[in-house]
Amino acid sequence: MKTKLEDITMPALAIRGLVIFPNVVVHFDVTRETSEAALRAAMNDNKLIFITSQRDDCFDEPDINDLYQVGVVAEIRQMLKGTDNVLRVLAEGKYRAKLIDILQYEPYLVANVREFPEIKRIGSDEIEIEAVMRAIKQAFYQYATVMPRMPKELTSSVMKETDPFKLFDVLVFNIPLAVDDKEMLLEESHIISRLGMLLAMISREVEVIDIERNIQEKVRQQLDNTQKEYYLRAQMKAIANQLGESEEDEYQEDYDEYSEKIQALDIDEESKEKLFREVDRLNKMSSASQDAFVIRNYLDNVLELPWNISTKDKTDVKKVKEVLDKDHYGLDKVKERILENIAVRELKPDIKGQIICLVGPPGVGKTSIGKSIARAMGRKYQRISLGGVRDESDIRGHRKTYVGAMPGRIINAMKLAGSKNPLILLDEIDKMTHDMRGDPSSALLEVLDSEQNSAFRDHYIEIPFDLSNVLFVTTANTTQTIDSPLLDRMDVIELTSYTREEKFHIAKEHLVPKQLKANGLKSTMLKISDDALYIIIDNYTREAGVRSLERKIASLCRKAAKIIVNGEKKSVRIGSRNIEEFLGVKKYLDDDLAKKNEIGIVNGLAWTSVGGVIMPLEASVFDGKGVIETTGSLGDVMKESAKIAVSYVRSIADKYGISGDFYKEKDIHIHAPEGATPKDGPSAGVTMTTALVSALANIPVKHDVAMTGEITLHGKVLPIGGLREKTMAAYKAGMKTVVIPVGNKSDLEEVDSVVKDNINFVYAEKITDVLDVALEKKEPRYIKPKHRDEISKRHTVSS
Numbered sequence: 001m002k003t004k005l006e007d008i009t010m011p012a013l014a015i016r017g018l019v020i021f022p023n024v025v026v027h028f029d030v031t032r033e034t035s036e037a038a039l040r041a042a043m044n045d046n047k048l049i050f051i052t053s054q055r056d057d058c059f060d061e062p063d064i065n066d067l068y069q070v071g072v073v074a075e076i077r078q079m080l081k082g083t084d085n086v087l088r089v090l091a092e093g094k095y096r097a098k099l100i101d102i103l104q105y106e107p108y109l110v111a112n113v114r115e116f117p118e119i120k121r122i123g124s125d126e127i128e129i130e131a132v133m134r135a136i137k138q139a140f141y142q143y144a145t146v147m148p149r150m151p152k153e154l155t156s157s158v159m160k161e162t163d164p165f166k167l168f169d170v171l172v173f174n175i176p177l178a179v180d181d182k183e184m185l186l187e188e189s190h191i192i193s194r195l196g197m198l199l200a201m202i203s204r205e206v207e208v209i210d211i212e213r214n215i216q217e218k219v220r221q222q223l224d225n226t227q228k229e230y231y232l233r234a235q236m237k238a239i240a241n242q243l244g245e246s247e248e249d250e251y252q253e254d255y256d257e258y259s260e261k262i263q264a265l266d267i268d269e270e271s272k273e274k275l276f277r278e279v280d281r282l283n284k285m286s287s288a289s290q291d292a293f294v295i296r297n298y299l300d301n302v303l304e305l306p307w308n309i310s311t312k313d314k315t316d317v318k319k320v321k322e323v324l325d326k327d328h329y330g331l332d333k334v335k336e337r338i339l340e341n342i343a344v345r346e347l348k349p350d351i352k353g354q355i356i357c358l359v360g361p362p363g364v365g366k367t368s369i370g371k372s373i374a375r376a377m378g379r380k381y382q383r384i385s386l387g388g389v390r391d392e393s394d395i396r397g398h399r400k401t402y403v404g405a406m407p408g409r410i411i412n413a414m415k416l417a418g419s420k421n422p423l424i425l426l427d428e429i430d431k432m433t434h435d436m437r438g439d440p441s442s443a444l445l446e447v448l449d450s451e452q453n454s455a456f457r458d459h460y461i462e463i464p465f466d467l468s469n470v471l472f473v474t475t476a477n478t479t480q481t482i483d484s485p486l487l488d489r490m491d492v493i494e495l496t497s498y499t500r501e502e503k504f505h506i507a508k509e510h511l512v513p514k515q516l517k518a519n520g521l522k523s524t525m526l527k528i529s530d531d532a533l534y535i536i537i538d539n540y541t542r543e544a545g546v547r548s549l550e551r552k553i554a555s556l557c558r559k560a561a562k563i564i565v566n567g568e569k570k571s572v573r574i575g576s577r578n579i580e581e582f583l584g585v586k587k588y589l590d591d592d593l594a595k596k597n598e599i600g601i602v603n604g605l606a607w608t609s610v611g612g613v614i615m616p617l618e619a620s621v622f623d624g625k626g627v628i629e630t631t632g633s634l635g636d637v638m639k640e641s642a643k644i645a646v647s648y649v650r651s652i653a654d655k656y657g658i659s660g661d662f663y664k665e666k667d668i669h670i671h672a673p674e675g676a677t678p679k680d681g682p683s684a685g686v687t688m689t690t691a692l693v694s695a696l697a698n699i700p701v702k703h704d705v706a707m708t709g710e711i712t713l714h715g716k717v718l719p720i721g722g723l724r725e726k727t728m729a730a731y732k733a734g735m736k737t738v739v740i741p742v743g744n745k746s747d748l749e750e751v752d753s754v755v756k757d758n759i760n761f762v763y764a765e766k767i768t769d770v771l772d773v774a775l776e777k778k779e780p781r782y783i784k785p786k787h788r789d790e791i792s793k794r795h796t797v798s799s
């Protein structure tokens with residue numbers, strides 16, 4: 001079946017933690033069903049199977065990108081099923097092969113592979129070969145001397161070996177190397193380079209072992225000193241027992257157990273002393289007393305902390321990126337920032353990193369990206385919710401003399417994490433408040449300050465705990481309510497609300513698969529069409545993030561599961577036609593916007609916590625005495641904009657045929673519909689001015705134009721925030737033209753490309769630029785003032 005260098009189709013096996021080389025016989029265990037099926041298929045055919053290693057052990061169902069490209073074709077020698085349901089395999093690596101493609105994933109992997117031959121010729125390289133072989137033998141000799149339990153026969157057979165290929169095989173089989181290193185060796189085709197790489201690896205290993213031994217020696221010396229103290233204490237106790245002052249056995253056990261555990265802690269002497277004093281106190285008390293209970297509780301809490309346990313960080317930027325990308329769509333800025341952070345740590349491990357603060361509206365993935373960062377870096381994860389925390393002791397705990405005292409949330413999270421370098425997500429840091437019981441933010445300041453947090457003191461624990469290895473990530477909806485000293489310590493990354501397209505991608509690529517899995521459904525059992533997803537986004541949810549969207553999808557999954565379990569159908573399809581059967585009548589219909597040009601009605605654009613929205617403004621004028629009235633829950637800034645608009649319109653009244661005395665003879669009413677929703681901000685300046693000029697000059701405003709911009713008294717248009725969200729709202733509402741401040745031109749880069757393709761952007765420097773675009777192009781009819789007011793009134797009633 002095998003013809004050289006042609007693609008061969010065969011069963012494939014993804015293994016973890018192991019790289020198999022040609023000419024080597026290995027044992028390994030298999031637990032995954034797909035792997036077992038692949039082995040059995042190979043066994044039933046010619047016993048050949050392609051075996052390659054997984055880049056990351058954490059995936060149970062790796063796809064082609066999770067596998068190393070170079071592996072071996074191996075022959076299965078034997079398979080044995082153990083009582084523990086583990087399949088034990090004996091196989092021999094035959095030749096190297098490259099993974100070209102995976103043809104099937106289920107019920108087992110079938111791959112197209114191509115032989116990847118070695119470069120055998122070594123004729124002219126003899127001297128070089130000789131040199132590298134000598135060097136490698138010498139390095140191995142050193143290695144064998146520092147490595148305990150290295151069989152003598154192995155060393156002598158290595159020393160005697162004259163064939164470079166055999167030398168490589170025997171070394172690579174006997175020296176424990178990391179999977180990445182082994183894979184690098186497997187991928188190298190030339191024997192000289194391969195031996196050179198192996199030489200570097202062995203030399204590095206020798207160095208590491210050397211350093212390790214030094215450290216161990218130092219630790220042993222330190223231990224000896226404290227050990228002495230420990231034995232003396234134990235003796236004292238024994239003497240006390242002999243003198244008849246003995247207490248119950250149980251005491252003794254307690255004492256010994258605590259002392260031993262304290263002894264083993266990796267903490268400074270002073271803290272150890274303090275703990276020993278507590279044990280002594282405990283020892284002198286009646287075990288049933290309240291105080292003994294408090295001390296025991298205290299010691300248990302202290303001893304449970306991960307004083308000397310830490311996990312190893314995954315620092316391979318490429319792999320971390322893969323995990324982050326797998327978990328979340330987009331969020332490029334956050335991912336980029338994390339990768340930079342990891343890269344810097346790799347270069348300078350002792351660096352004190354900035355604390356990342358993810359700021360954005362609810363449901364945009366702040367919490368879940370935090371969790372994903374922990375997963376990608378291989379760190380333990382804990383979340384602390386700070387919403388509503390108002391008391392310092394929440395962070396720092398109560399002194400243990402308090403009844404029912406406990407450690408604070410930080411120490412508690414460390415205990416739950418069980419390692420001293422977890423990722424701790426401090427959720428909703430902006431929702432923390434303070435009252436007379438102390439300010440939690442100053443305690444948090446100490447937690448987050450890299451100068452101080454290596455000796456963080458919890459009131460309950462009392463002895464300092466090192467938080468400097470913790471990676472803190474905080475989240476907030478806004479930075480406005482975060483105390484500025486805290487904010488100064490954080491590197492703020494803004495997550496903006498999602499556009500319709502982004503929501504669609506997130507739903508299709510992440511939320512639907514996630515919810516299918518959570519509800520026990522296979523992808524064939526429930527299909528939700530793209531149209532249906534857009535309908536959920538447009539008509540069933542109105543939010544900046546994707547929380548409700550996820551809930552709606554979850555609800556569809558549950559309903560589908562019920563239908564299938566009841567035996568009504570085998571699979572469910574949800575499309576635009578039947579979605580209302582599942583989710584009820586649509587909740588949000590398209591904005592009820594004017595479909596024709598009207599006088600005094602202008603489409604403003606606003607930026608709210610649920611993303612961008614069209615915010616129509618209406619202006620009407622009546623005979624009166626110059627009163628300016630604003631309704632529709634306008635905030636102070638908007639009311640000021642209204643006054644600026646009126647002042648400015650006076651300066652251009654002539655041009656639009658407006659009576660110069662309008663500000664004395666007319667009452668002006670400005671209204672924003674949806675009166676119950678509070679609105680504020682300066683960006684409605686241009687909208688108000690346009691509405692006002694339209695109402696006063698009686699010129700209709702184009703219904704397909706939307707606008708945003710702040711104005712000055714002299715009619716200049718100033719830049720605004722939230723352009724991306726606002727323009728997305730304009731696009732969704734079918735606007736053709738959007739007028740934006742010229743100062744925002746550079747922000748257009750951030751705007752979604754569908755929006756740019758469909759909307760004509762006009763840049764305004766002055767308000768007259770806005771009016772030129774927004775007002776209908778016709779000579780203002782001169783209408784006697786009274787008549788004009790009537791038109792405006794009629795219009796107000798209809799709005």
Ligand code: ADP
Binds near residue numbers: 331366369475546
């Ligand atoms: P936040 O903390 O910002 O309020 P969450 O982290 O609770 O938001 O996110 C809500 C849900 O939306 C989670 O299930 C999360 O996984 C999902 N989600 C949000 N953004 C994305 C994204 N970009 N890609 C995939 N899923 C996302």
